Amino acid sequence: MPPATTRSELRNGGRRSRPQQVAEAIKDWVMERGLQPGDRLPSEADLIERFAMAKGTIREAVRILEAQGLVKSRTGPGGGVFVHQVSEDRAAALLGNYFYFRQLSIDDIYTVREALEPELAASLAGRLDAGQMAALEAVVARYAEPARTPEEERAQHLDSLRFHALLAEMSGNALLRFLIRFTANMLSDVTVSRQLYAPPNPELWKSGRDYQSRLLAALRSGDRDGARAVMAAHMRNAHRLMRAQEAAVTRRFLPEDGMI
Amino acid sequence: MPPATTRSELRNGGRRSRPQQVAEAIKDWVMERGLQPGDRLPSEADLIERFAMAKGTIREAVRILEAQGLVKSRTGPGGGVFVHQVSEDRAAALLGNYFYFRQLSIDDIYTVREALEPELAASLAGRLDAGQMAALEAVVARYAEPARTPEEERAQHLDSLRFHALLAEMSGNALLRFLIRFTANMLSDVTVSRQLYAPPNPELWKSGRDYQSRLLAALRSGDRDGARAVMAAHMRNAHRLMRAQEAAVTRRFLPEDGMI
DNA sequence: CCCAATTTGTTCGTATGTATC
DNA sequence: AGATACATACGAACAAATTGG
Numbered sequence: 001m002p003p004a005t006t007r008s009e010l011r012n013g014g015r016r017s018r019p020q021q022v023a024e025a026i027k028d029w030v031m032e033r034g035l036q037p038g039d040r041l042p043s044e045a046d047l048i049e050r051f052a053m054a055k056g057t058i059r060e061a062v063r064i065l066e067a068q069g070l071v072k073s074r075t076g077p078g079g080g081v082f083v084h085q086v087s088e089d090r091a092a093a094l095l096g097n098y099f100y101f102r103q104l105s106i107d108d109i110y111t112v113r114e115a116l117e118p119e120l121a122a123s124l125a126g127r128l129d130a131g132q133m134a135a136l137e138a139v140v141a142r143y144a145e146p147a148r149t150p151e152e153e154r155a156q157h158l159d160s161l162r163f164h165a166l167l168a169e170m171s172g173n174a175l176l177r178f179l180i181r182f183t184a185n186m187l188s189d190v191t192v193s194r195q196l197y198a199p200p201n202p203e204l205w206k207s208g209r210d211y212q213s214r215l216l217a218a219l220r221s222g223d224r225d226g227a228r229a230v231m232a233a234h235m236r237n238a239h240r241l242m243r244a245q246e247a248a249v250t251r252r253f254l255p256e257d258g259m260i
Numbered sequence: 261m262p263p264a265t266t267r268s269e270l271r272n273g274g275r276r277s278r279p280q281q282v283a284e285a286i287k288d289w290v291m292e293r294g295l296q297p298g299d300r301l302p303s304e305a306d307l308i309e310r311f312a313m314a315k316g317t318i319r320e321a322v323r324i325l326e327a328q329g330l331v332k333s334r335t336g337p338g339g340g341v342f343v344h345q346v347s348e349d350r351a352a353a354l355l356g357n358y359f360y361f362r363q364l365s366i367d368d369i370y371t372v373r374e375a376l377e378p379e380l381a382a383s384l385a386g387r388l389d390a391g392q393m394a395a396l397e398a399v400v401a402r403y404a405e406p407a408r409t410p411e412e413e414r415a416q417h418l419d420s421l422r423f424h425a426l427l428a429e430m431s432g433n434a435l436l437r438f439l440i441r442f443t444a445n446m447l448s449d450v451t452v453s454r455q456l457y458a459p460p461n462p463e464l465w466k467s468g469r470d471y472q473s474r475l476l477a478a479l480r481s482g483d484r485d486g487a488r489a490v491m492a493a494h495m496r497n498a499h500r501l502m503r504a505q506e507a508a509v510t511r512r513f514l515p516e517d518g519m520i
Numbered sequence: 521c522c523c524a525a526t527t528t529g530t531t532c533g534t535a536t537g538t539a540t541c
Numbered sequence: 542a543g544a545t546a547c548a549t550a551c552g553a554a555c556a557a558a559t560t561g562g
Contacts, residue, residue, distance in 0.1 A: 056549095064324075099435070111379055
């Protein structure tokens with residue numbers, strides 16, 4: 001943040017608009033001071049004075065940061081603009097926008113899942129407590145019976161994606177966790193909007209269930225390589241089945257999370 | 261986009277500010293019409309009229325979309341607000357914000373790289389033309405000589421990250437491409453900010469070079485499994501070396517007075 | 521329950537900057 | 542160079558939300 005009443009010092013490399021410059025300056029200021037989520041930024045009035053700019057300009061700057069999920073503002077006494085930790089939903093939505101004009105195929109997504117999911121499984125082997133194992137088993141129980149209609153089949157498929165999301169949540173690796181949940185969501189967007197799901201198939205259901213139970217067993221017993229291998233086989237199988245339904249990922253902007 | 265002069269129809273789930281609602285409405289409008297990059301949105305004046313809102317409100321809405329990389333505005337005649345394809349840099353920056361308060365360790369990043377990079381190598385085996393192979397060889401040539409100073413070592417390390425980024429660029433899988441480049445960039449951010457790089461080590465240099473040349477050979481000959489295996493070994497080796505460096509650095513910075 | 525203070529949110533009128541013809 | 546069309550910025554006033562008395 002520049003000293004009071006100067007609008008110089010706003011490093012303007014390439015014809016950036018004033019709100020953009022101000023947003024950058026605020027971001028730098030937050031970094032330099034090591035501000036944490038919940039910390040309050042100067043009030044709008046303060047910013048107007050310090051940057052010597054009009055209210056609208058300052059507001060646009062704050063909007064930029066807000067759109068990126070970096071700050072949050074509240075009205076009223078004790079209100080103001082606050083540093084905010086970017087939520088996972090927001091980050092996923094923003095990254096999803098990147099792929100809006102870059103059609104991803106089922107193959108593209110599964111190539112990444114096939115690489116990441118086995119590592120996740122391996123990293124969790126022997127590290128889950130009873131509560132976590134129970135939560136996983138509860139999700140698996142949701143498809144204890146083979147689907148009889150396409151709607152049930154679709155619901156089970158989405159449940160199995162939830163299984164992977166839940167597993168990811170148990171990882172201590174924030175990057176791996178985010179990527180696995182992101183890819184699973186991209187995939188579930190495809191199946192929902194394109195109504196892309198397999199017709200009821202008892203044999204498929206049986207093999208899927210088989211993978212899940214073998215995975216849970218390996219996780220419980222701490223069999224790292226076993227968990228990895230089971231998950232890898234599971235992914236290859238799922239990929240093969242989905243490839244049959246090959247379709248382009250729907251073009252759709254992911255909604256931002258409304259409020260935290 | 262709502263019909264002219266109505267501000268109803270703005271689906272407001274949970275207390276979103278008007279600019280946010282307008283931004284969402286514009287986004288929906290772009291989706292519904294299937295607008296493409298370069299297509300022009302209604303002028304600011306049009307938007308003011310159609311949404312029946314003040315200039316400032318509309319401008320904040322446009323800023324939100326601009327901050328997300330979805331639109332771009334130009335002044336002057338023929339100017340206006342245009343649909344824009346989110347750039348890779350922008351997407352990477354926005355995703356990077358997500359990890360600002362979620363410190364990633366070297367281990368976290370390498371776990372993902374170890375999973376993804378071998379798949380990239382496998383997918384490219386036998387699919388690169390002469391020009392692409394030449395480009396890769398040119399980058400490798402940049403560290404033809406072992407580094408003699410820590411600065412040279414660091415420069416070579418960054419060059420090798422560029423090698424991976426270049427390789428990623430050749431993938432037809434937009435998701436894999438993005439993720440590999442993103443992880444490589446995160447890694448170089450971490451190593452730079454923590455000044456985390458190995459001291460000159462001819463043996464390390466030799467093994468790194470060995471991996472690269474074996475990888476290029478496998479890529480040229482179309483040896484899919486060979487490329488995957490070489491890259492996997494390369495990643496494991498790099499991970500091991502970086503982990504040692506990280507441990508060394510943190511040890512060096514251990515406080516002498518009991519502070520964290 | 522109402523009132524007052526505080527802070528962000530919205531509006532309008534006007535002026536300036538910028539690119540095209 | 543001048544006219545035109547567009548975004549950009551300013552400033553003052555008013556509205557809404559939240560907190561505390």
